[in-house]
Amino acid sequence: MDVWDTGDDISALASILADPTRAKVCVTLMDGCAWTPGELAHQIDVSPQAMSSCLAHLEDAGAITRIRQGRHHYVRLSGEHMARIVESLGAAAGPRRAHPVGYRQVRADRRLQAARTCYTHIAGRLGVALADAMNAQGLIETSDDAMRLTLAGTAWFADQGIMLPTAQARIRACLDWTERRMHIAGPAGIGLCRRLLELDVIRRSTPRRALTVTPSGRHWFEDHLGLDAQAIAEPRP
Secondary structure, three states: OOOOOOHHHHHHHHHHHOOHHHHHHHHHHHHOOOEOHHHHHHHHOOOHHHHHHHHHHHHHOOOEEEEEEOOEEEEEEOOHHHHHHHHHHHHHHOOOOOOOOOHHHHHHHHHHHHOEEEOOEEEHHHHHHHHHHHHHOOOEEEEOOEEEEOHHHHHHHHHOOOOOOOOOOOOEEEEOOOOOOEEEEHHHHHHHHHHHHHOOOEEEOOOOOEEEEOHHHHHHHHHHHOOOHHHHOOOOO
16 A cells, blocks of 8 residues: 555554554564564564454555565565654654653663664664765755755765666655654665665664664764764763
């Protein structure tokens, strides 16, 4: 389901995501990885039976897809369009909690605010700082909620070994749910995140969506974008 054309479609999707367990599943799947139902049940702390029902509703709504490999099957978000919906809802809801939480959860939240994946691109303070640095260097141009890749930006991505498509929009702005500003998404954002993981500039951390900047990555960001990424990506008290 790529487009919801009617009010009924929007209402149906909203009712699906209004359930806290289903919403938690979608947020968990924002790491861009495929999870087994058992892993999701353990992560969210619900029974396997409850998770099975939850996933059935999400699949019917087109929010997730199943991947079968032999006797095993996995689930993931149905695509970047669904990730945009989840991220936008997070930005609208704001980074607040209804109930007190423990120190471990607070630390996890701070890591996600500092640097994380938003499905398949870089988000949090690091993601927004990347967009600002690229804009300052003339690699992208921003206006309101839109981004455009410049000729210099196209050459820069090619120099990093990131080949972008020519027949579709190569860059897109995504509203960051913690920073309330735009980070880079679309093919440019996906390619950049993938390449920086390959180069060990950034690494996946815990919780699973969190990212850390490696020692060599700090030099990469300074050399290529004039950015003190390690300080930006450091969780704040």
